[in-house]
Amino acid sequence: MEIKAIMLDAKDNVATLTQAARPGDKVRCIGGTGETVESRAEIPVWHKIALQPLTKGAAVLKYGEPIGELTEDVEKGAWVSHLNIRSVPRDYAGEYVTIE
Amino acid sequence: MQFMGYKRSEGRAGIRNHVLILPTCACGSESSRIVASQVRGAVNIVFNTGCSDVAANTAMSQKILTGFACNPNVYGVVIIGLGCETVPHKALREKIQAMTKKPVVSFGIQEEGGTLKTIEKATRAARAMAAEAGLQQKEPCDISELLLGIECGGSDATSGIASNPAVGNLSDRLVDLGASTIMSESIEWIGGEHVLARRAATPEIHNQIIKVCEDYEKHLLAAGQDCRAGQPTPGNKDGGLSTIDEKSLGCIFKGGTRPIVEVLEQAERPTKQGAIVMDTAGYDISSVTSMVAAGCNAVIFTTGRGTPTGNTIVPVLKVTANEHTYQWMEDNMDVDLSAIIRGEMTIAESGEMLLGEMEKVLNGRLTKAEAFGFSDIAVDHVCRFI
Numbered sequence: 381m382e383i384k385a386i387m388l389d390a391k392d393n394v395a396t397l398t399q400a401a402r403p404g405d406k407v408r409c410i411g412g413t414g415e416t417v418e419s420r421a422e423i424p425v426w427h428k429i430a431l432q433p434l435t436k437g438a439a440v441l442k443y444g445e446p447i448g449e450l451t452e453d454v455e456k457g458a459w460v461s462h463l464n465i466r467s468v469p470r471d472y473a474g475e476y477v478t479i480e
Numbered sequence: 481m482q483f484m485g486y487k488r489s490e491g492r493a494g495i496r497n498h499v500l501i502l503p504t505c506a507c508g509s510e511s512s513r514i515v516a517s518q519v520r521g522a523v524n525i526v527f528n529t530g531c532s533d534v535a536a537n538t539a540m541s542q543k544i545l546t547g548f549a550c551n552p553n554v555y556g557v558v559i560i561g562l563g564c565e566t567v568p569h570k571a572l573r574e575k576i577q578a579m580t581k582k583p584v585v586s587f588g589i590q591e592e593g594g595t596l597k598t599i600e601k602a603t604r605a606a607r608a609m610a611a612e613a614g615l616q617q618k619e620p621c622d623i624s625e626l627l628l629g630i631e632c633g634g635s636d637a638t639s640g641i642a643s644n645p646a647v648g649n650l651s652d653r654l655v656d657l658g659a660s661t662i663m664s665e666s667i668e669w670i671g672g673e674h675v676l677a678r679r680a681a682t683p684e685i686h687n688q689i690i691k692v693c694e695d696y697e698k699h700l701l702a703a704g705q706d707c708r709a710g711q712p713t714p715g716n717k718d719g720g721l722s723t724i725d726e727k728s729l730g731c732i733f734k735g736g737t738r739p740i741v742e743v744l745e746q747a748e749r750p751t752k753q754g755a756i757v758m759d760t761a762g763y764d765i766s767s768v769t770s771m772v773a774a775g776c777n778a779v780i781f782t783t784g785r786g787t788p789t790g791n792t793i794v795p796v797l798k799v800t801a802n803e804h805t806y807q808w809m810e811d812n813m814d815v816d817l818s819a820i821i822r823g824e825m826t827i828a829e830s831g832e833m834l835l836g837e838m839e840k841v842l843n844g845r846l847t848k849a850e851a852f853g854f855s856d857i858a859v860d861h862v863c864r865f866i
Contacts, residue, residue, distance in 0.1 A: 386641055386821070396637045396720060398821055410823060426637035426720035426784075426802075440722075443640070445675065447726035460722070467671065467708045467723040472694040475674050479683045 381405050383419070385429060387412025389444030394428040394460050396442075401429065407457070420457035428460040440465050481657050483842035485621040485777075486555070489581045493621040494552040495777050495842050498523045498793060499609045501602070502549060504561035504569050505530025511560045511595055515602045521610035522558075523792040525857050531565045534863045538566050542575070543747040544859050547773025549576040549584065551793050552625075555613040556583035558606045560598060563590030583609055618844075624658035624753065626842065629771035629779040629794070630734050631664065633764030635712075636719025636784025640730015642801030642820035642830075643782035649831025650780065650838065651736035651755060660753050662744070662776060663735030664760040664767045666692045667707060671725025672732045679755070681739035688743040692759045699862075711762060719784050734782055746860060747773035765789060766858040768796065778841060780834070788812045789856050790849025797837065797847045814847050 381402070385395035387409035395409045401419040407429055408416045417431055428442070433456045439446040440460060448465040485493035501512040501524040509526045516524035525548065529541050549557045557576060561569030569586035576584050585605045592598040630647055632639055651661040669676050673693040680686035700707050711724040721727045741754040747770040750756050758774065760767040764787070768779055772794045779796045781789065786809035790796050800806050803818035815837050819825035825833075841847060 388641065396641060424718075424720070428637075428720065428722070442726060443729045445672070445725075445729050447671070447729065448723040461720070462712070462717045462722040465722050467725050469708075470670065470673070470693070470697075472690055475677065475690045476687050477683045479687070 383407045385409050387414070387431070388442060391444045392441045393431050393434060394440055394442055395431055396428055397423055397425055400425045417457050420455055421459040423459040430454045430456055430458045430460050432456050481623040481839070482620045483623065483626070483839060484618040484844070485625065485842065486552070486616055487619050487621065488552050491550070492552045492627055492775060492777060493625040494554070495844070496553040496793075496795070497521075497555045497613050497616055498553055499606050499613055500525070500548060500554045500557045500793065501606060502545060502557050502559050503527045503530070504545070504559060504567060504572050505565035507531070507562035507565065508560040508589065511589060511599055511602070514599050515558065515560065515606055518603045519606040519610050521613055522606045523855065525792060525855055527857070527859070529859055529861065530567070532866045533566060534866060537861045537863060540746065540861060541859055542567060542572075544769060544773045545572060546576050546579060547747050547749070547775065548793060550580045551772060551775055552777050553793050554582065555616065556609040557585075558602050558609065559584065559586035560602055561586065561588045563588045583612075622658065623654065626654065626659040626778065627750065627776045628654060628659065628661045628838070629664070629768060629776035630661055631764055631768050631771070631779055632731055632734055632782040633789060634783040634785040634787040635716055635721060635727060635730070636802060637721060638801040638821060639782050639784045640727070640733060643784070643799050643817050644730055644734035645827045646801070646817050646820060646830035646834060647734040647780055647782055647799065648736035649827050650834040651734070652738050653831055653835050655736065655738045655755050658753070660750060660756060661736070662750070662756045662758050662771050662774065663732070664758040664771055665731065665762045665764075666757075666759040667696050667711060667762040668724075668728050668731040669693055670697065670707060670728055671723065672728035675729065676732045676735070676757070679737065679740045681741050685740055685743055689740070689757065692743065696759070715785050744774065746770040749775050761860050763858060765856045766860045769857045769859060778838065780838065786812060788849060788852070788854060790847070790852060790854025791857070792853070792855035795841050795847040795850045797841050798849065799834065812848055
């Protein structure tokens with residue numbers, strides 16, 4: 381079965397499913413690079429699928445921005461969720477701009 | 481662009497013409513509810529504080545109460561107090577009268593000799609006020625009189641992908657037409673604050689946006705709370721949002737792309753026209769409360785999982801791009817944006833559609849929450865009761 385997923389930026393390494401996926405489903409990305417990956421898990425609707433193999437500590441990119449880091453290695457086609465990524469504290473000090 | 485609204489002697493025009501029955505504190509809330517139920521055209525709010533509070537909480541409560549009274553959708557105000565609260569009815573009335581020329585009367589339950597006597601007097605006053613309110617005619621008002629509050633709640637992954645960008649497009653259209661919008665929920669900028677700050681009209685505003693987020697985190701840490709533990713909510717996680725960063729990066733789309741001209745504290749009235757942001761809680765009810773107190777005359781609210789929230793002073797227009805939620809909770813949802821997800825509607829087209837929907841609400845069409853008469857409020861607080 382072909383499932384559609386939304387890839388928001390070509391830099392992203394995850395895409396958001398618009399239907400639930402089962403292992404073996406072909407997941408076709410709308411937007412971004414338009415690539416297709418094979419699902420390796422039961423992934424609920426609106427959850428994320430890994431578009432490439434990612435290692436523990438790697439930044440997960442959505443909207444072209446980091447949304448957290450992986451707490452385990454995941455394979456291409458794996459389910460990426462709050463169960464295997466965590467938010468990284470901000471470096472606010474580096475975000476202020478100098479006022480002339 | 482124009483809408484038919486109620487001109488006020490000061491400030492923006494109203495899109496509704498309510499008589500507001502306003503309790504000074506929790507002890508006045510039930511009497512206010514009964515009075516509002518007796519008078520067509522009157523609405524009440526339930527207030528759960530106003531007594532035994534630290535000064536900072538009292539300051540916040542007073543900003544909310546005076547802000548509600550001054551909201552352009554309010555024709556006049558009937559205040560019901562108890563008598564021993566922090567700011568009694570007479571003091572609150574005088575504060576409001578210093579801010580607005582609209583009719584304001586007040587009663588105290590201890591002074592009047594109990595609930596029934598207070599309700600009788602307040603009901604008679606509210607009836608007289610509602611009768612006068614009925615005489616006020618709607619007049620053409622320029623869209624620049626609109627101050628739109630932008631909110632999201634019960635988000636899922638469709639919010640950041642579709643409904644928030646659609647509302648962001650609406651915000652851009654309104655700002656280009658001369659209206660103003662407020663995006664709040666500063667805890668839901670965290671993780672996307674560097675992206676939001678790029679919209680700042682000045683370097684000072686850039687730094688204010690970063691500081692709001694840094695201070696919010698520090699404030700929660702002082703109470704032993706890591707903001708990353710409470711956000712995203714369990715419902716957000718079930719809906720596919722894994723971290724506060726992911727939620728925030730989706731949330732901030734709803735404020736659009738125009739330069740941010742002002743950063744407001746909670747419930748503070750804007751001094752600028754254009755795209756504005758406000759430092760409020762991520763708790764949607766509290767955030768809407770603060771924006772209504774700041775003078776928003778309408779609110780648009782995106783959701784993924786569906787929420788019933790309404791505010792009695794201001795219509796809340798509920799939009800979702802989750803097709804299942806729209807169909808499953810149709811009696812709470814106003815606009816279906818799921819065509820964006822199906823690839824049948826662009827963000828620009830959805831923004832144009834929302835502008836048409838918003839125009840109808842400005843001209844008097846009731847939103848679903850408004851037709852139910854929902855009156856959700858929550859006042860943010862910084863410390864325990866005394």
